[in-house]
Amino acid sequence: MELTNPSEKFQITPKAKRFALSLLIIGGVLSTLGIILGAGEEHFLTRIMTNGLINAFFFFAIGLGALFFLALNYATEAGWYAVIKRVVESVALYLPYGIGVLGGVLLLITVMKGAHIYIWMDEEVVKEDHIIEGKSAYLNIAFFWIRTLAYFAVYLIFLRGFRKRSLLEDEVGGTEIHFKNYRKGATFLVFFAVFSSTSAWDWLMSIDVHWFSTLFGWYTFAGMWVSAMVVIVLTIIYLKKLGYLPQINESHIHDVGKWIFAISFLWSYLWFSQYMLIWYANIGEEVAYYVMRTENFKVLYFGMFLINFIFPMLILMSRDAKRDSGILMFVGIIILLGHWLDVYIMVSAGSLGVNAQLGILELGMLLLMAGAFIMILLKNLTKAPLLPVHHPFLDESIHHEF
Amino acid sequence: MADKLIYVMYGDDEVLKNSAKKLVSNGVKIAEVYSPFPIHGIDPIIGVKGTRLGIMAFLYGLTGLTLATIGMHYFMVREWKMNVGGKPNFTYAENMLAFIPVSFEFTVLCAAHGMAITYLLLNRTLPGMPAQNPDPRTTDDKFVMEIRLQDQSISESELDELLKNTGFEELEKKVIK
Numbered sequence: 001m002e003l004t005n006p007s008e009k010f011q012i013t014p015k016a017k018r019f020a021l022s023l024l025i026i027g028g029v030l031s032t033l034g035i036i037l038g039a040g041e042e043h044f045l046t047r048i049m050t051n052g053l054i055n056a057f058f059f060f061a062i063g064l065g066a067l068f069f070l071a072l073n074y075a076t077e078a079g080w081y082a083v084i085k086r087v088v089e090s091v092a093l094y095l096p097y098g099i100g101v102l103g104g105v106l107l108l109i110t111v112m113k114g115a116h117i118y119i120w121m122d123e124e125v126v127k128e129d130h131i132i133e134g135k136s137a138y139l140n141i142a143f144f145w146i147r148t149l150a151y152f153a154v155y156l157i158f159l160r161g162f163r164k165r166s167l168l169e170d171e172v173g174g175t176e177i178h179f180k181n182y183r184k185g186a187t188f189l190v191f192f193a194v195f196s197s198t199s200a201w202d203w204l205m206s207i208d209v210h211w212f213s214t215l216f217g218w219y220t221f222a223g224m225w226v227s228a229m230v231v232i233v234l235t236i237i238y239l240k241k242l243g244y245l246p247q248i249n250e251s252h253i254h255d256v257g258k259w260i261f262a263i264s265f266l267w268s269y270l271w272f273s274q275y276m277l278i279w280y281a282n283i284g285e286e287v288a289y290y291v292m293r294t295e296n297f298k299v300l301y302f303g304m305f306l307i308n309f310i311f312p313m314l315i316l317m318s319r320d321a322k323r324d325s326g327i328l329m330f331v332g333i334i335i336l337l338g339h340w341l342d343v344y345i346m347v348s349a350g351s352l353g354v355n356a357q358l359g360i361l362e363l364g365m366l367l368l369m370a371g372a373f374i375m376i377l378l379k380n381l382t383k384a385p386l387l388p389v390h391h392p393f394l395d396e397s398i399h400h401e402f
Numbered sequence: 403m404a405d406k407l408i409y410v411m412y413g414d415d416e417v418l419k420n421s422a423k424k425l426v427s428n429g430v431k432i433a434e435v436y437s438p439f440p441i442h443g444i445d446p447i448i449g450v451k452g453t454r455l456g457i458m459a460f461l462y463g464l465t466g467l468t469l470a471t472i473g474m475h476y477f478m479v480r481e482w483k484m485n486v487g488g489k490p491n492f493t494y495a496e497n498m499l500a501f502i503p504v505s506f507e508f509t510v511l512c513a514a515h516g517m518a519i520t521y522l523l524l525n526r527t528l529p530g531m532p533a534q535n536p537d538p539r540t541t542d543d544k545f546v547m548e549i550r551l552q553d554q555s556i557s558e559s560e561l562d563e564l565l566k567n568t569g570f571e572e573l574e575k576k577v578i579k
Contacts, residue, residue: 276499280487319456401443 010244010381020375027368034361043355046116050351051362052105053117055369057203058227058343060098061220062373065228066091067159068192074162074185077178080255082397083247085388087235089166090380091228095159097376099152101369106148106203110141117351120209131210139206151199158188166388173390196221204343207350211289213274220346222267226308227339229259230332235377237325245386247398250323255400257322261312264335268309293349296356301345307338340366404579406551406558409536410565411544411572415441418545421568422447428564429555434548436540459517466512470505536574544571 038044070088073081081088114121119132120139126132132139161184169177197217205216213219233256239245278286293301312335321327348356388394412418419441422432432448435441444450471494478484478501479491491497522528540546551558565573 272499272502276502279499280489282488317460 008244008387009385010239010378012378012382013242016374016378020371020378023367023371023374025371027364027366027371030360030364031368032364034359034364038359038361043116043352045112046351047355047357047361049105049109049112049115049117050348050356051365053109053203053351054340054344054347055365056098056102056105057347058340059094059369059373060102061224061343062228062231063092063094063098064155065224065226066232067095067155067162068189068196068225069228069232070162071158071185071188071192074181075189077182077393079393079396080252080400082388082391082394083245083400084232084236084252084256085166085391086384086386087232087239087381089163089384090377091231091235092159093163093380093383094373094376095155097372099156102203103148103152110145115351117207117347118209120206135209139209144202147198147202151195154191154195158184158191167384169390170385170388171390175392178392196224204346207347208289210285213278213286213289215270215274219267219270219274222263222270223339223342226260226263226267227336229256229263230336231377232256233260233328234332234336235381237329239381239386240325247387249401251401252397253325253328254319254322254402257316257328260328260332260335261316261322264308264312264316268305268313271305271309292353293345296354297345297349300341300358304338304341304345308335308342311335311338404577407536407576407578408549408551408561409572409574409576410547410549410568410570411537411539411574412547412569413544413571415439415444415545417569418547419444419447421565421570422547424568425549425564430549430561430564431553432547433550433553436535436537436546436548438541438543438545441545455517455521458520459513462516462520463509463513465516466509467505469512470508471501474501474504 035048038047041047066088070085070092072078073085073088109115109117110121113123114125119125120135121141121144126136162181165177165181165184200217200220201212204220205212233253236245236248236253236256240248275290278290312331315327315331316322344358344362391397410421412421415437418435418437422435422444425432426447426449435444435448437444475494478497479494483491485491486500489497489500491500494501519528526534535541535546536548537544537546549561551561554561556564
């Protein structure tokens with residue numbers, strides 16, 4: 001295929017801008033409405049912070065998933081993905097904003113002494129609770145922030161490096177940058193292997209502070225990875241619809257579809273492993289976590305599992321479905337909502353428990369963040385040519401076919 | 403009726419592919435290609451039908467799932483309500499979670515074995531079956547194209563003319579009854 005205009009840049013259409021803006025406005029109005037309606041309610045502050053944490057983490061995780069996917073492709077020296085590399089980068093470049101929002105929410109929660117979300121931040125509670133006291137060598141505010149800042153710093157440093165070298169490669173070409181990316185990508189994966197687990201413990205698992213599960217980190221990681229892949233495929237389909245990136249063919253879309261299919265299984269497998277082991281062993285302090293979820297969130301909890309497992313399994317199983325933009329888009333949007341619900345239950349079942357709600361405030365804050373995310377993603381896409389013209393595997397990627 | 407088979411041997415898969423393209427564009431039907439490894443992109447050229455092995459795999463998997471469910475229901479619930487780890491199996495649904503790993507494994511087992519056996523059977527390559535390839539070198543480093551004269555709309559001499567400059571290494575003709 002001829003490169004018609006290799007240095008082509010994406011331009012935000014007025015329609016896309018209107019869409020993102022209207023999401024922001026509707027989200028803002030609904031959030032305000034939710035705050036007015038809910039003000040004075042018991043646990044209201046906790047509810048707001050819970051929502052903040054859910055959405056801050058969910059969108060941060062999409063960016064982080066994309067960064068991980070980028071590093072994975074560098075480390076494995078993948079060739080096929082070269083034409084979609086800039087899309088992956090654009091999603092990953094949400095990370096600085098995501099870190100800002102998540103950091104802000106975590107800071108607010110810390111200032112509010114845990115806001116009944118991280119009850120281990122409250123000294124009064126810790127004093128009277130031996131289990132939390134026993135964990136306080138790890139779970140204390142100072143060490144929590146040292147770790148959080150370390151995660152943020154490492155993610156940002158690697159993201160900056162990847163992006164800088166990616167843009168530099170466009171100008172100078174050669175293979176030196178490629179091999180440097182290979183080393184840096186592998187190094188990132190080493191950090192990420194540890195941080196993806198510990199950060200999930202810190203930010204999500206410590207909400208249910210009496211409970212622990214060793215595979216919780218992988219479970220959270222699988223969720224963030226599949227969300228990132230869905231956002232990547234939706235962006236690709238959108239760009240192709242506008243006529244950008246004619247180099248992306250059905251095989252590339254099929255490959256991303258396969259990732260979504262496979263990681264949905266990984267996620268379901270981990271969900272089930274965690275659930276079944278705890279259910280079988282039936283130890284009181286472990287089961288408490290699931291009793292809360294299966295009794296108070298029955299429909300949402302199992303519905304979320306069915307959506308995230310059965311849906312991609314049955315619909316995306318055939319080869320043709322993974323090559324059909326319409327089907328991928330439909331399944332993608334549904335499982336994206338499914339994984340948002342997953343994060344919603346992870347956080348609010350721990351922080352609010354029986355008082356958790358799914359109302360105007362929740363919808364409003366989700367739309368608000370989604371609008372901001374889409375706006376930032378569109379902006380990121382405009383910042384660099386959509387094709388990495390000197391990527392050493394670009395030719396292989398353009399001829400990718402199976 | 404007697405038919406004539408023409409075996410054209412090539413030393414390189416790309417040469418064979420280009421030759422096949424040329425022959426097919428001249429209306430020649432290629433019956434089969436023997437190769438030590440799958441040649442990328444040959445299927446659409448010689449008109450191989452899409453495989454239905456995936457559908458069979460799904461059906462085998464479904465069979466495995468059904469068998470596992472029936473079996474476990476019988477062993478663990480109906481015949482005797484087994485009590486494992488303080489969880490008596492009063493109904494299948496109640497202890498569903500405990501049965502999922504076995505269901506999964508048996509589904510995979512049946513799908514994988516069924517698929518492998520079907521594949522070997524369809525290709526007539528089950529252990530002990532007589533070899534189908536015309537020349538043992540096609541399992542090493544040679545590529546052979548099989549053309550049946552009866553299938554062609556052109557004459558043998560025209561076919562020879564077409565084959566002439568395609569870069570083959572050996573050409574063998576065999577009359578079968």
